[in-house]
Amino acid sequence: MTALGFLYPGHSAEDDYPRMEQLLGSDIRLPVVHTDIGEDAHRVDALLEMGSAARLAAGVEELRLSGAEAVVWACTSGSFVYGWEGAHEQVRSLARSAGLPASSTSFAFAYAVRELGVRRVAIAATYPDDVSALFAAFLNDAGVEVVSVRASGIVTAAEVGTWGEAEVLALAREADHPDADAVLLPDTALHTASWIPALEAALSKPVLTANQVTVWEALRLTSRRVNAPELGTLFTKEPLVQA
Template sequence: MTALGFIYPGHSAEDDYPRIEQLLGSDIRVDLVHTDIGEDTHRADALREMGSAERLAAGVEGLRLSGAETVVWASTSGGFVHGWDGAQEQVRTLARLAGMPASSTSFAFVHAARELGVRRVAVGATYPEDVAVLFAEFLRAGGLEVAGMRSSGIVTAAEAGTWGEEDVLTLARAADVADAQAVLLPDTALHTAAHLSLLEKALSKPVLTANQVSVWEGLRLADRRVNAPSLGALFTREPLVQV
């Protein structure tokens, strides 16, 4: 049994995680601990506070008895708003607090794109444009080219959590551009686990979503690879040999 730990702010699309656990169909356990989201707004200062060391420490306390082997800060915006260097320091702090390998959803997107051999991506963000731009800057710092970006201007995680399949598909289609090798949907408050097959079929390219890559990142930290085609191209490839 491999136990993966996730620190998830608030309550929006957390039911993606037990769904993904079921779709993995293997000896994988997904343990989710919620932290106080604070002010529910996609505003940079509030997002930085949401991912503060104090809030992460509170989440770690909840994971101590779970037996988790790895931990992922499952908030994309709560990571990338700190910038590349700040997000690295956030992960180092999380690893120190938890005493186990740690990462965050923001880094998971970069690692997942590399796993697929993807360089050029399109971004479909629920966030306001100024926050979406920060995510694009983070991806570029990670060596990716952002070929296109679409912002939906959603202010709260609660609103993002109400979106259904058609809303998610509309965003992905609007974000996609011809030369993008993959489409990224970065909000962990967005339900996407049930829609991955549809999204990839509709766009004819890999689609990376926040909760999907978060679980993949936890598995990567645990040195596990699971074949689960219903979770998209990311879960159907052997690891690439890094040269």
């Protein structure tokens, strides 16, 4: 049995995780511990506080008790908002606190893009313009070319969590670009786990979503490989990225 631990901010789309656990099958568990988000706002100051070391450390002991072999901060905006170097320090601090291999959803996107051999991406973001631009800058620092950004301007994770398949598909289509090799949906508050094959079929290219890449990153940290076509192209590729 492999347990992969996730620190998830608040309550929005955490039900993606039991859904993905079911799709992965086998002997993999995905325990989720909720962190206190403070103010629910896609605003830089609120996101910096949401991703603070103290808030993350508060959930670490519960994850250790779950038997987790690795921990991923399941929040994109609460990591890339720190910038490339700051996000690295956030993960190092989390690893020290947990005594486990650690990462975040922002780095999960960077590694997943590399895993697919993708060079150019389009971003389908629920965030406001300024926060979406910070994610694009983070990807640029990771060596990924961003060819388009679609920002929906939603302020709260609570609102994002109410979106269904139609809204998610519309966002992905609006964000897609002819030069993009893949489309990225970066918000872990957005439900996507049940709709990835439909998104990829509609766009005729790989689609990476926040909760999907977060689970893939935890598997990577533990050197596990699972073929799960219902979780999209990312879960059917032969490994390119070394742990």
